[in-house]
Amino acid sequence: MGLTSKKVLLLAVCVAVALFVLTIWLWPRLSKKNWRTVLGRIGLLLATQLSLFASVGLVANNAFGFYASWADLFGQEQEPGVVTEYETGPNGTKLKTLGTEHLSIPGGSKPRLGGRIEKVLVQGEQSKISSPAYVYLPPQYFQREYAGKKFPATVVLTGYPGTAQALYKKLHFPQTQHRLLKEKKMQPTVLVMMRPTVAPPRDTECMDIPNGPQTETFFTKDLRADISQHYRIGTGAENWGIIGDSTGGYCALKMTMRHPEAFSTGVALSGNYKAPIDSTTGDLFGGSRRLERENNLLWRQRNLPAPPVNLLVTSSKQGEGNYRETLKFIEQTKSPSRIASIILDSGGHNFNTWRREIPAAMEWLGRHLQP
Known part of the structure; x- marks a missing residue:
């Protein structure tokens, strides 16, 4: 799927929403004070933030046409x-x-x-x-x-x-x-x-x-x-x-x-x-x-x-x-x-x-x- 594909944008939005819901659902279970739950909280927050940034970036790219493809985004033609x-x-x-x-x-x-x-x-x-x-x-x-x-x-x-x-x-x-x-x-x-x-x-x-x-x-x-x-x-x-x-x-x-x-x-x-x-x-x-x-x-x-x-x-x-x-x-x-x-x-x-x-x-x- 291409960088400007609507499927990619929809997938990114769905992942972001799913991770947000998952974070709310699992947060009580990860409230214990041990290294596993701390890493769990960090992982969920990081994944949610990254998915949100990716969604916003894809929306902006589709609106303003900064990059046409994944190769274009990563500097490869x-x-x-x-x-x-x-x-x-x-x-x-x-x-x-x-x-x-x-x-x-x-x-x-x-x-x-x-x-x-x-x-x-x-x-x-x-x-x-x-x-x-x-x-x-x-x-x-x-x-x-x-x-x-x-x-x-x-x-x-x-x-x-x-x-x-x-x-x-x-x-x-x-x-x-x-x-x-x-x-x-x-x-x-x-x-x-x-x-x-x-x-x-x-x-x-x-x-x-x-x-x-x-x-x-x-x-x-x-x-x-x-x-x-x-x-x-x-x-x-x-x-x-x-x-x-x-x-x-x-x-x-x-x-x-x-x-x-x-x-x-x-x-x-x-x-x-x-x-x-x-x-x-x-x-x-x-x-x-x-x-x-x-x-x-x-x-x-x-x-x-x-x-x-x-x-x-x-x-x-x-x-x-x-x-x-x-x-x-x-x-x-x-x-x-x-x-x-x-x-x-x-x-x-x-x-x-x-x-x-x-x-x-x-x-x-x-x-x-x-x-």
């Missing part, structure tokens, strides 16, 4: 799924199709009505990084009147560690776009849904780490080339946007600002403005102060020329730790960069807050991308 087909682009890069995913959209069983999610394996020619992605093709992609047209695309990133499945199972990016398309508030856009952790378990903060994973190259060069060769997607920066939450939001802003030739539009939902250094990241900068400064987005605004890009940032007056920095980022944005924001009165750093922001963010993003 599973091998990719069985390849069903593959295509080779003109530059020799390969994108492997691993299958399709169920989509909870009315008419989702028919691609021309609900679109389709394809799971693919992107293999980076320049970065030498391979990572899975979930590509949502909107209904128009399968309709006759759009057969000769290319579509804009948006990379959608989770936080760290995150799971890509949470982007359509919890945050409902495809479902939101489907609704906006029906309301004629957004143009059809291909969504490339991923987590930024493409060199697990390390949190690379979407950087080309000296003598380490070349994550920035993967997203700004390999991913765009591979996806554009496999699907009917434009190849120019004006055709590509990127949106993410938390760590993914920092990545979205940074890669748009550092690579306007790759992405014309970036959206950060509760994003940070510089990369943390901790046990999950390791040394990101190889001791280089210059590299550290260049990846600090507030420093970039003050000291480097502004790129011609569109940026959207979000925060909350109460509940978000990035509120003051977000205001500073907005204030420091210089032309030809263009800035917009979504500021809630209150909202924590969580899925519920981002679900409130995603519809407006997607509508805004759609207005700035060109087919």
